Amino acid sequence: MLMVDKFLDYIKFERNYSPLTVINYRKDLIEFERFYKELDPLLSWESVDSDVVRNWMEYMMDRGNSASSVNRRLSALRSFYRFALRRKLIEKDPVHGLQGPKKQKPLPQFLKESEMDRLLDPKMWTDSYKDVLARTIIVTFYETGVRLSELIGLDDKDIDNITCEIKVTGKRNKQRIIPFGKELAELFAQYQQVRNTTVKGDSVAFFQTEKGKRMTGEQVR
Structure with missing residues (x-):
């Protein structure tokens, strides 16, 4: 969690994110870590690839999460990996180039x-x-x-x-x-x-x- 803690300190003290945003980002990152550890206990933040991230998105959609919710969590993960790549904490960004699920347009309402x-x-x-x-x-x-x-x-x-x-x-x-x-x-x-x-x-x-x-x-x- 050392890498995650560095990221959270960065968005809290350098980027001045709100306390609620920091809490949500931490929660999203912990959930992703729990997910990939269940897939393979040997996986780490450094070794996760894009397939693991895709599996995570599919997992969330299968559990009934909306596209907006999945995209929000993916945004937290994307910000984290961009930070880690800039700080040379990882060699490649597994989220780079990945697209989140498209938001469904609401069905039109019709009068009887x-x-x-x-x-x-x-x-x-x-x-x-x-x-x-x-x-x-x-x-x-x-x-x-x-x-x-x-x-x-x-x-x-x-x-x-x-x-x-x-x-x-x-x-x-x-x-x-x-x-x-x-x-x-x-x-x-x-x-x-x-x-x-x-x-x-x-x-x-x-x-x-x-x-x-x-x-x-x-x-x-």
Whole structure:
């Protein structure tokens, strides 16, 4: 443990790591040492190779540890071996070039049909500009499938309530025409009427804030 103690003193006194980080690093290194000793009692910090580190990662994943947890422990081991290599305490770094497990992306959350029906129900909303705007945005997303960037980029000229078509500008300025139904056309007309009597300004944007500015992505969210 002499090598580990030198490393812990280094991150504590020279790098000024927090006491909690030092404790966690010590715990991670002790766990790794326990693991490789169980594999082979003759192994040491100097003789461990990359296969042993890979086995350790697989062992942790098999025990249900998340990718984030495994990567955190691997980071502690990587920092330790970099220190040891710089101080010439070892001849080679077994962690060099190893990649930790990729983090799994969370599955998207979907609304149930009954929940969506309640969300679109006009009775759920007031006649205020804020509510009319919010409901129009939700129905537009739901019926047309436009992206957020496409929605906030819509201008009045892009909405045709006669032909029931929206002209959207997507990535690399590519334009496409999206048809929509009579219900959305009526909602667009209602929204524009409320907007034009409530909002002051000369913005050409279709979806506007109460101050007459084009909505940002954050405001839509």
